[in-house]
Amino acid sequence: MSERSLGDQSSSFDRLQQYQAQVKIEPIEENKVIKESLPSIEVNGDAMVKDLAQSEHKGNFDPNKTLNTTAGLEIDVRDVNFFYGKKQVLFDVSLPIRSRQVTALIGPSGCGKSTFLRTLNRMNDMIPDTRVEGQALFHDQNIYDRKTDVVLLRQQIGMVFQRPNPFPKSIFDNVAYGLRVQGKPRKYIEEMVEKSLRGAALWDEVKDRLRSSALGLSGGQQQRLCIARALAVQPDVLLMDEPCSALDPIATLKIEELITELVKEYTIVIVTHNMQQAARVSHFTGFFLSGKLVEYGPTTQIFERPQQKETEDYISGRFG
Numbered sequence: 001m002s003e004r005s006l007g008d009q010s011s012s013f014d015r016l017q018q019y020q021a022q023v024k025i026e027p028i029e030e031n032k033v034i035k036e037s038l039p040s041i042e043v044n045g046d047a048m049v050k051d052l053a054q055s056e057h058k059g060n061f062d063p064n065k066t067l068n069t070t071a072g073l074e075i076d077v078r079d080v081n082f083f084y085g086k087k088q089v090l091f092d093v094s095l096p097i098r099s100r101q102v103t104a105l106i107g108p109s110g111c112g113k114s115t116f117l118r119t120l121n122r123m124n125d126m127i128p129d130t131r132v133e134g135q136a137l138f139h140d141q142n143i144y145d146r147k148t149d150v151v152l153l154r155q156q157i158g159m160v161f162q163r164p165n166p167f168p169k170s171i172f173d174n175v176a177y178g179l180r181v182q183g184k185p186r187k188y189i190e191e192m193v194e195k196s197l198r199g200a201a202l203w204d205e206v207k208d209r210l211r212s213s214a215l216g217l218s219g220g221q222q223q224r225l226c227i228a229r230a231l232a233v234q235p236d237v238l239l240m241d242e243p244c245s246a247l248d249p250i251a252t253l254k255i256e257e258l259i260t261e262l263v264k265e266y267t268i269v270i271v272t273h274n275m276q277q278a279a280r281v282s283h284f285t286g287f288f289l290s291g292k293l294v295e296y297g298p299t300t301q302i303f304e305r306p307q308q309k310e311t312e313d314y315i316s317g318r319f320g
């Protein structure tokens, strides 16, 4: 965990985040091709629940083997309510985000997953007339506290969006952006750009064209570039809002593999519509319905032995 404190504010990172927030993020249907390439979730019934939990992991990662039910709390969310204007969309949500574990947030469209994710680094602040109540303790400080430095917060809790949103700059400049804003020296920036691109499993593909436009990369590469950009400022937590929904199956698998590597060093929270994805990459899962957290627990438990009927109905494909 970083020992930086949430102190003074500066505006450049705000501008970066505003830029990111301005990028149009449209909810899109789960990638049909992905759906077809993986075990079907369209089957009803109990057998399905088991199948889903046991759906084969591509690659070698098995979250069961690295599940740590006693991992410390990176963020401790307590009794969160959230409002767009007068409309309340989150109701008393309490959820532990465990260190160096992947927490998946699942639930039907409109249940509040993305809104909840955005409360964790105050991205909702950019939407006028919104209000949050409750507490999210991060490094013993309430994220929602007025005194929280949101610029620093968003460095510590980085975000990757549905659609890759590289800046119209070179590959190098994209990753260097946050470090330049921080006024880091050139040598440090060069080292961190390489380290971050390696960390995002992109270095080998781009090392010979660092000065080329990021917009020339494929969608999957752009998404890994956005991950590298987030890593460059050394976050503790990565929030991922359906990071694969705009990607093809191969690019999706690369991001999933990357997640399973990144979690060795970072805490990850991922919103996904794709339940196989949650089963493949996450240690813990929270199931949201109509703005409430219906159930939370180790992913295998949620998929194999859900305690709530709504959870079972959802993961069995009975609704949503």
Ligand SMILES: Nc1ncnc2c1ncn2[C@@H]1O[C@H](COP(=O)(O)OP(=O)(O)OP(=O)(O)O)[C@@H](O)[C@H]1O
Pocket: 027, 084, 089, 107, 108, 109, 110, 111, 112, 113, 114, 115, 116, 127
């Ligand atoms: N900017 C906004 N202004 C007003 N209401 C909003 C805004 N963004 C989301 N909502 C509403 O808040 C509720 C939760 O939306 P949210 O996007 O968090 O759900 P979600 O579970 O992530 O959905 P999806 O899976 O479709 O992305 C929905 O009723 C949605 O219409």
